[in-house]
Amino acid sequence: MTGARFDDATPVAPAGEHRALPVPDGLAGMRVDQALARLFGLSRTVAADLVAAGDVVLDGAAPAKSDRVAAGAYLEVTLPAPEGAPSIVARPVDGLRIVHSDDDIVVVDKPVGVAAHGSPGWTGPTVLGGLAAMGQTVATSGAAERQGIVHRLDVGTSGLMVVAKSERAYRILKRAFKVRTVEKRYHAVVQGQLDPLRGTVDAPIDRHPHHDYRFAVVSGGKPSVTHYDTLEAFPAASLVDVRLETGRTHQIRVHFSALRHPCAGDLTYGADPSLAKRLGLSRQWLHARELAFDHPGSGDRVRFVSEYPEDLAHALAVLRGEG
Missing domain, CATH: 3.30.2350.10 (Pseudouridine synthase)
Structure with a gap:
């Protein structure tokens, strides 16, 4: 294979800004949603939604909104996309292949050089743009540019991704990835x-x-x-x-x-x-190469396998x- 390298020298960021910082002493003992609201100027509702969507990590683990934070604990959050951020733009993606599609999910085989979703500074192709060009609709949960995305692959990594098409599937799959019942x-x-x-x-x-x-x-x-x-x-x-x-x-x-x-x-x-x-x-x-999880609609265990790309x-x- 020839052409540009895809070594992720600049990691693909989520649609909203990713922030990570230690909890200040003055917020020790607060609930997670309350601390988020204070740190980033969010409403408690927005902060609670971020926790529920899996966009918050506290000391390496996904917290509940009512968990208490300790001084110095490491808090990571993907903030909502700024107002006016562009939504998904349909754009055909060479090599993007649908492995399975039903009312709840679509499983794709992602080629190298394609991001999962749009982000500031990324002008290349995306999985969501490719799905939109194929007439596939995805869940509206998530920030504008990453609706339906429950996990990601690096731009320079090829293979299987699952995207949620229904709101119920989005919630169930986000939870499944969080509690590690998905086999990757x-x-x-x-x-x-x-x-x-x-x-x-x-x-x-x-x-x-x-x-x-x-x-x-x-x-x-x-x-x-x-x-x-x-x-x-x-x-x-x-x-x-x-x-x-x-x-x-x-x-x-x-x-x-x-x-x-x-x-x-x-x-x-x-x-x-x-x-x-x-x-x-x-x-x-x-x-x-392989992705297995409990189907969010039927509850049955499903498994998908991807063959190696040409390079x-x-x-x-x-x-x-x-x-």
Whole structure:
């Protein structure tokens, strides 16, 4: 694959501003919704809605609006989009494929170079714009530019995403992701051979102390757990199956980089550029392979699988040939 790199040097932000800060001493003991209202000049109703929508994190966990905050606790919130922010604009997206659609959900296979939704500074294609161009309607819950979005994939990561079409599905799926009943499996090609071949990385992640666009394993960061299992080993790299227990930004990329086995092609996190060139990669070899959850309408467990896109399949074929 040739062309521009999609290494997420500038992470895609939500439609509203993302803020993170410690709770001041003067707000200690307040309810979460009350503290949010005081800190950001919101009404209590808006603050409570943000908590209910899963847009608030307190010390790495999703709080209830009535939980109390402690001084120094780390509070993160995605604020509502400013008034006048553009709504979803229909725009066809090359390579965006609908895997499943019904009255409650639409599951898509997202190509590389596509954001989940619009955000300030992003002018490229989005999943929501592509769905609108296909005549798909989504839930109106959420800020104007991210209606129906219950989880996201990085611009530089391909694979499966589910989007809510009904309001009930939006609430149920947001809750499912929050309590971790959704199974997310990724396939990644990482440099070298892992030892042990199967294992768990339990290491906290936060913003990189020196690079705003990167994340890193940081003492005191958010709890982050990644399980992996080697599927194939080659002289230069390994194909691994990855299951996320948490869903931090760039989690897989950060954890394997910390193990000194970065994803092939991931120059942002220390990958070997000569290997990336040999494999024809212009982005990290990382694919959201499988997605399983309880259907918000029927309650049945549903599972979807995505095949590798052309660039990743080519890179894997090169490795197999060399092996």
